[in-house]
Amino acid sequence: MPRTSYAIAIGSNRRGRHGSPAQEVMAAIRALGGVTAASPIHHTPPLGPSKRRFANAVTLIESNEAPPALLRRLKGIEHAFGRRRGQNWAARVIDLDIVLWSGGSWGEPRLTVPHRLFRQRDFVLAPLVQVAPDWRDPVTGLSMRQLYARLRRKR
Template structure:
C-alpha cells in the first residue's frame, strides 16, 4: 500500500504511567510512528457523563498501513497505556481515533473514515484546523476551516430554555 496521510485525534482525561492527561497525549503521539505534525494540546470540557476535563490534540502521520491495520495498532497502543473497555465517554487514559485519511472515504466493520462525529466536535476541529486548514472532508467537501467556522457558529447560537 502506498504511504498515505492520517489525522489521528488523541484525548485523555485520566492520569496514567506518563503522568497527567497532557503528558499521556504527548506520550501517545511519540508511539505513532512517522508524525509529520502535532497540534497544541488543548483542555476541553467532557462530552457525555464524565466529569473530568480532557486534554486533546490531533497528530498528522504518514503510514503505509491500511486503515484497518492502523486501527488495530492504535487499539494496541491504547491497551498498552492501560485503556480498558468501559462506559462510553467515561474516564480514559488515552483515546486514539482515525478522523481522516488521504484515501478519502473508508467504511468497513468497526471503522468509518471520516470519523462520523468529527464535524461537530470542536475538540477535534480546532486542533485539526491548526494543522490542516485546507484538508477537505470527503463527504461534505468542506475544508477544516469551514467546518470549524460552522461548529463555532453553532456554539454561539443562543440556547432555548
C-alpha cells in the same frame, strides 16, 4: 499499500503511567510514529457523565497501513497505555481515533473514515484546523477551516 496520511485525534482525561492527561497525550504522539505535524494540546470540558477535563490534540501521520491495520495498531497503543474497553464516555487514560485519511473514505462495520462525529466536535476540529486547515472532508468537500467556522457559528 502506498504511503498515505492520516489525522489522528488524541484525548485523555485520566492520569496514567506517563503522568497527567497532557503528558499521556504527548506520550501517545511519540508512540504513533510517522508524525508529520501535531497540534498544541487543548484542554476541554468533558462530554457525557465524566467530570474530568480532557487534554486533546490532533496529529498527522504518514503510514503504509490501510485504515483497518492502523486501527489495530492504535488499539494496541491504547491497551499498552492502560486503556480498557468498557463504559462509553467514561474517564480514559488515552483515546486514539482515526479522523481523516488521505485516501478519502473508508467504510466497514468496525471502522468509518472520516470519523462519523468529527464535524460536530470542537475538541477535534479546533486542533485539526491548526495542523491541516485546508484538508478537505471527502464527504462534504469542505475544508477543515470551513467546517470549524460552521461549527463555531452554530453556538
